[in-house]
Amino acid sequence: MSTMKRNEYTQSQKMMVFILSMSLFGLANLFTELLPEFTLGPVEISISYLAFIPLTLVMLFNPLYAAFGASVGEIIFGDLLLGDFGGLGELEGFIQFTLAMYIAGLLVTNLNSRRQIAVAALVGVMIDQMLSTIVDVGKVWFGIEELEAVSGLPASILAIEGVSFLTEMVISGVLFGLIPALYLIPRLYGKIEPLLGIEPREGRVNASMTEWVSVRFVIASIFLVFVGLVSEFMAEMDINFAVWEPEFLEQFGEGYIWLPISAAAILFIVAVAGAKKVTGARRLGKNDKTA
Template identity: 45%
Template sequence: MERVLRPERKNSSKDLMLFILVLALSGIENLIAEVLPEFQLGPIEVGISSFIFVPIVLCILFDSFWAALAAPIGELVFADLILGEFGGLGEFEEVILLTMGLYIAGKMVKDVTNRKQIAAAALFAFIFQDLIGTFIDMTKVWVGIEDFEAISGLPESVFALEMIDFLVEFAVTGIIFGLIPTLYFAPRLYGKIEPLLGIKPRLIEKGAALNVPIRLIGGAIIAVIAAAAVSMLSGAGFNIIEWEPEFLDQFGQWYIWVPITIAAIVAIVVIWLGKSNNGEGQDINV
């Protein structure tokens, strides 16, 4: 019968704790960032999109996939759905990108007291998700508009706007509210927050070099490039079939699924690589 108690996977309650902790905290940091005033410099918006250091610090301290996954879900459920900023399909890419960025960042750090490693991980987490997100956004505008290239000035303006937007985001969210607070918080919270959750602090491997999971990052980047290339191809495909509007109506939006599907496959592969790459001694959930 099913009533027999099945042996539960080890430490699943610890995973649940980490998941809820990051979920609630990233929800609240997004809500607070949302209400802070923003000001506009021409078409460019200068504002804090999130206090991204909160999930980064927690992912570095716990090196857990569940913590990385909880950050974008918290943002989605508690900030975007409530304030109606839910962007539909686009949000799923964001979940994949942010989870991968944070997970790899957590894997990169070997020595939590080493400031250089923390800085590298924090920068990586932000750049990975935001730069790729910017490219995906651009291709999405491309696919979403019927005769995108036919309108002069539009492709250039979208590209310029998105790139400037990225640079501003990088300076404000990435450096001021990402890198600097992470350097301040990570060493201070280390050894304090773990006992509160009943978890052993992460092992410090003194002198260990920054762990760059090449296979993980390489796999992620190659696949993202592939996804981008496919959406470029689909963009070209639009021009070919432009004279046949009925065909476009039927099959046009099929292309939007290609990058998303590829991104999903990549995420699964990356996580699988990360699991098999997992060295001994860095698992905190002892």
Template identity: 40%
Template sequence: MGINTSAESSSVFSFDHRDMMVFILVMSLHGFQSMITELLPEFSMGGLGLEIGPFWFVAMSVVLLFRSFWACLAIPVGGIVFGEILIGDFSALGAVEGLIVITMSWFFAMSLITDPTDVKQIAAVGFLAKAMEEVAAWFIDVGKFYVGVEELEAISWLPETVWATEGMGALVQIIGAGLIFGAIPTLYLYPRLRGKIEPLLGMNPIDGRDGPMFTRSSLKRLVAWAALLPIAFAVEMLSETSGGLIVFEPQFVETYGQAFLFVPIVISALVAFGLVYYRQQRTQA
């Protein structure tokens, strides 16, 4: 029999073999979707570069199926492993911002879900998580400008315009990755995955809960999100001024060309689908 993944049945920070499988699945799927979008062209509109994706609906749908801290953490880890280490462009300190901001944004947003069968609520929560991530990154980027560790686009006699220029980039990501390639496709994908993916990992779908969306637990997670932002900013600033602490930069893509991007794509696909196939065989045995 499957095991319920509800947060009420165990601590949100507990970690067992089921959490490990969820972590690996989310990590590899997010790495796969991120690297696929790296192969897509960038368009220019009015001098503003617009990228297609990333296809956030994959991460949105799978993470919100399981709603554990480890599923949230797997999103930035997938980007680091498949989008940085395997292509030879990794900085340990530079990775901390994403680990904190992305993980905590999703960890807070998923606490708002009361009815996991309500697709509109699921899509809205996924959109909120991505929006929180981009807003946090916006504040951090502007902060780096004000402390002088990075030069950002701004009118020389009106530095405050950096808020608008960086804010526009954040807004484009919120609309693109959060809505067009996130929440809207999630409306279609999530209900088709729910009840089908969990049994393959030996779990039951998460049940809903009574009460308001915003609870005491949600408040604690929101406070943690806000409290950790200064830490993310401090580490990012240190990364800009002191290097990456642990750096791995053989720059495989620059050496071997864009075709090298297929390496992390193939590896992430093998990991994700290999895990599902393995669990499916175990379930049928």
């Protein structure tokens, strides 16, 4: 699949995609904090994240900047501003989620194909959840974390993580990932890109099938996953730093969450307004040249 020149982004466009993804996914993560959680035995049933937002962005725009922006937004608005940043241990989730969403964006070559969108959406969430499951099992396997065994159930860590994986795939992967993405992407494709002054995607962004599924890419991915795994293990062994869990935020109560929600919303509005301004200036410049 050849790379189209229209897929080449300027620095300002890359920044706009990054900020748009960061603010939107950060805002979505804050709203998931307001949703209730249910416990069914050892398994927690909740909405971990609204996967359709980053999935939609990585498919419509440059996958790298959209994926990276979504991960940064989760850390800033979902962790730091809520006073729940785990320091070094957060690196694992950051790497896994960025890699998963990036691959999901690269898998799509035709945004008019619902089949490709569906496969990419499921694969993206599956990679994220699979890597998370492997890390959780590994922590128990190597004795870093105690086994929360279920009475009468042998090898319960595998059963618990297996059920949790399937639950996440159904909730985050299908209900809040695949289905909304299938609805939104065909309707947004070719309409939202001009707001940022970007031509609609055609094919993959700066990567052909043989380029992104290369030995170099696989090695880099394995290395990053290994780094995330080590960082999580170190955090579990109390070899951690940069933890941000201030006690003074508790005095504000649950209403404090509306502060980061407002910040994310303002950032999103500013990003859209800035994109419109830049687009308008470029169109005006083109009109002046033609005149």
